[in-house]
Amino acid sequence: MANEEIYHVPVMLQECIEALDIKPEGVYVDVTFGGGGHSREILKHLGPKGRLIAFDQDPDALANVIADDRFVLVHQNFRFLKNYLRLQGVKQVDGILGDLGVSSHQFDDAERGFSIRFDADLDMRMDQVSDLDARKVLNTYAEEDLHRIFGMYGEVQNARSLAKTIVTARLTAPIQTVEQLKQIIKGNVPKGKEHKYHAQVFQALRIEVNGELEALQEFLLQTVGVLNPAGRLVIMSYHSLEDRLVKNFMLKGKFKGDVEKDFFGNEIKPFDVISRKAITASAEELALNNRSRSAKLRIAAKKVAVD
Structure with a gap:
């Protein structure tokens, strides 16, 4: 079995890839690299000019770095998304994937x-x-x-x-x-x-x-400026506190309160929600991977400005 599979079995892998709607020449971000399962699958869908930038603050994740010229791993928390993308010469991207929570590897390492x-x-x-x-x-x-x-x-x-x-x-x-x-x-x-x-x-x-909830909010707020129009935001959460923040942000562009409106009463929302209801793991995946039972996947696309 490959090292990344021992480290952490990626949850809802195909659903995440479909949700990202990957363009072969696009630039994508995996903000929770871990064992690299999702990142490896994203790379399979990218062409020679595509790019993937991954984030992970856990030093153990460094052992899973992918040897690919299109890939770079940033050893930082995703709350610093915008700054570290700039350091990579990237201002906007076509899709962002986040698989929140603790990896199987972290749970299985007693010393942690x-x-x-x-x-x-x-x-x-x-x-x-x-x-x-x-x-x-x-x-x-x-x-x-x-x-x-x-x-x-x-x-x-x-x-x-x-x-x-x-x-x-x-x-x-x-x-x-x-x-x-x-x-x-x-x-x-x-x-x-x-x-x-x-x-x-x-x-x-x-x-x-x-500081997980604060980091998640800081990260989500940055996604609005970082994503290209029609760029996908794909987030998987594992408990109600995270899921509520993700759901509200995708629906309203904020974490609480009503949607902002302009002078004419039009709603000001940065995203179009692709998944009205959270996507959950299939019966087949539940049977194979117990960790997927609490996972909720939500998908949104950055609005395209209308002249």
Whole structure:
């Protein structure tokens, strides 16, 4: 099996490629390179003059670099999309693909501290260089801040009592490992829902550590200026917080509130939505790749100005 397949099986691969509507001589961006599965497929559809620029802040992704003159990997977070495209001599592109969330490789690497399956230090940093990791969040955040992130980012039902449990426990000793955290909060976990509850807690910590929702919003706002008219924006998300931001942005060009209107009452929207409903994985893919069960794919095209 190829290295990229071990690293991460690309979700809804063909659906993503179709959504990008690839022009052989076009310029495309894969903002979540990971194992390179989507990028390799995009390159198959590009001609000799086509270009693909990929982004990934995870140092582990560097091992998957594709040896192709049409390809370059930018080792940065996609929140810096516009600046790093400029450094590559690119002002506008024909399509942008984003596969949000954590790769299978990151979940399967015990040392990264992303997974509830392994005991490891509570890390959860995507980039491995930030000062903020999950231990720092758990051991230094005020109780009201922990309450906020567990409630908002994890949608944990008893977020307030969970925050109190953590703040009380850390008075005795710092919370350092996955197993230690699970033991501390076991009294807060509803019976029979252990896996779901732990997943929500870990999701909240990961989003906070990596500033994921802020990065997503910064990135989406830049796509309007970066895409050529009729250029495709193709985003796959894995939880409701991300999906809501993507859906609202594609529909309205903003993350909350009503669509802006001009003096004549015409709606000002940067995109035409291609997928009215989110696209989900086929039954065949669900059987082969469990990670695809929560994936939602949304597609939009940048509006073409009408004279």
